Amino acid sequence: MDKIECMRRFIKVAESGNFSTAADQLGVPKSAVSMSVSKLETHLRTRLFHRSTRRVTLTESGSRYLPECQRILAELDVLESQFQDDSGQLSGDIIVDMPGRLYASMVAPRLHEWFDTHPKTRIRLKGADYRIDPISERVDCVIRAGTLEDSELIAKPLGDFTVVNCVSPSYIERFGKPETLADLQDHFLVDYGFSLQSTSATFEYLKDGRNIEIAMKSLVSVATTDAYLTTCLNGLGIIQVPLHGVKAHLADGSLVSILEDFTSAPLPLSIVYPSKQHMPKRVREFIDWIGGVLNN
Template sequence: MDRFDTMLAFTRVVELTSFTKAAVSLNLPKATVSAQVIALEKRLRVKLLNRTTRHVSVTPEGAGYYERAIRLLGELEETEAAVSHAAMTPKGRLRVDVPSAVGRRILAPALAEFFDRYPEIDLEMGCSDRPVDLINEGIDCVIRGGDINDESLVARRLGEFRMITYGAPSYLAKHGTPKDLEELERHQVVSFFSSKTGKTYPFIYEQGEVQTTIQGRPRVAINDFDICAVAACSGIGLIQLPTFIATEYTASGQLVPVLDGYVSEVIPVWILYPPNRHLSAKVRAFAEWTAELFAKAEFDTQNSA
C-alpha cells in the first residue's frame, strides 16, 4: 500500500472528521480509506484516530503526524507540479492567516472570484493577528500590517492604509471636538493593542519629518479594530482607525473624522511566506490575487469621510 496514499487518506479524514466524507472527497470506497488508515497505524505502531460510531477525532500523536504529513504532501505536490510544468494551474490545499478586518472587508467578499479563477485550490483561512510559526504550523503564508522584523520570511508589499482619527457624534457633543494635537491629548481615547506584542498603540501624526505621538486618556484597549470601532461608536472616546474599516461607520454617520488638517501615519501591508514557498504556484496565485484586491480597495482619506 503506497505510503503517500495512506498519508493522504489520513489527512483527509482529520480535516473532514469523517471516513465517509473523506472517501467521497477522494473518490474511493469508504472501506479503502479505512484500510489505508489502519495500515498507517500498524506501520507507525501508534493510534492516530479515536473512532466511535458517530465521531472521529485525532489523538495527540495523530495531531503531530498530521502537521508533518500536510507539509510533506504539499512539498510533493509542488515538486510534481514543477517537473510536469503544471505550475500554470495552481491547485491543492492552501493555508493562510490574515487579520480579521482584512479577511472580512477585503478577502471574503471576493472569494467567489478567487475560486472562479483558481477552482483547484482549497483554501483554509485563519483570521487573527497572532504570531504564527509558518513552518511548524504548516501555514503557507500570512498577511500582516506594519513593520516586518522576521528576516527569515519573504515579504511582498501588497499596499498600504492610513490611520485617521474619528469620534462619535455623541462623544463630540459632550466633550467637544479637538482643534489641535494639544487638545487631543486631553481627550478620552479607545486604544488598539497588538496580539503579537501586547503593545498598546498611541495615535501617531506626521508633519514633514516630524512625528508626534499622542497617548490621550485611554478608557479601553482592545486587540480588534472592529470592536474598537463599535466601542468608539458608543461615545466613550476618540479612535484612530484604518480608513478601509472606518468607511462603514462614517457612511452610517456613527463616526465622523476629526483633525482633518493633521496627517496620520501610513501602515504598509505585506504578504509573508517562507523562502521554500517561493516557487509554489498556489502561494503565488494567492499573492497576486490579494495584491489586485488591495490595489482596488479604497484606502484614501477622501473615500473614508
C-alpha cells in the same frame, strides 16, 4: 485505499481534534476517516491518538508522525503542482493569514474573481490579528500592515494605507468633538494591542517627518481589529485606522473623521512568505492576484 489518503485523513483529525469535524471537512463519512487512521496504526504498529467521547489527542508517536506526514504531503503537493498545465486549472488549498478587517473590507468582496478563474482551489483563512510565524504555522503567505521586523522571510511591499482618526456620533454627544491636540487630554482612545498588558494608550501623528505620540486615557483595551472598530462604533473612544476599513462607516455617518491635520504616517502593507523555492504554482499566482487587489 493508499497510504497518502490515509495520511491526509490523519492530519485532518490531528488538526481538528475530532473525527466528525475531520470527516465534515473532507466530505467523507466519519467511519471512513476512522478506518483510515486505524489502517495507519496497524501498519505502523502504534497508536496515533488517545480517543475519548469528546476529543482525540495525539499520542507521543502521533506527535512525531504528524510533522513527517505534513512534510511528505507538502513535497508531494509541490511536485504535483509543477506538472499542472498552463490552462489555469490550479487545484489545492492555499493557507493565508491576514487581519479580519482587511479580509472583510477588501479581499472577501473580490474573492469570487479568483474562484471564477481557479474553481478547483480552496482558500483556508487564518484571521489572526497577532503576527504568526508562517513556517511553524504552515501558512503559505501572511498579509500584514505596519513595519515588519527583520527576518529570513521574503516580504513583498503592497503599498501604503492612509490612516484616519475616527469617533462615532454617540461619542461626540457624550464627550464632545476634539478640535485640537490639547483637547485630547479630556478624551479617550481605544487601546489596541496584541497582549492586553497594561500599557499607556497613545495617539500618534506625523510632524515634520517624525512620529509623535501623545499619552491618552482609555476605557477599553482590545486585541483584535474587529473589537477595535466595534468599540469605536459604540461610542467608547477614538480610533486611528486605515481608511479602507471605515469608508462605508464614514459614508453612512456611523463614524466621523476628526483631527484631519494630525494623522499618523501611512501604514505600509506587505505580503510575507517563507520562500519562492518549491512554492506551488497556485500559491505564486494567488500572491500575484491578491497583490493586485490590495494595490487598487
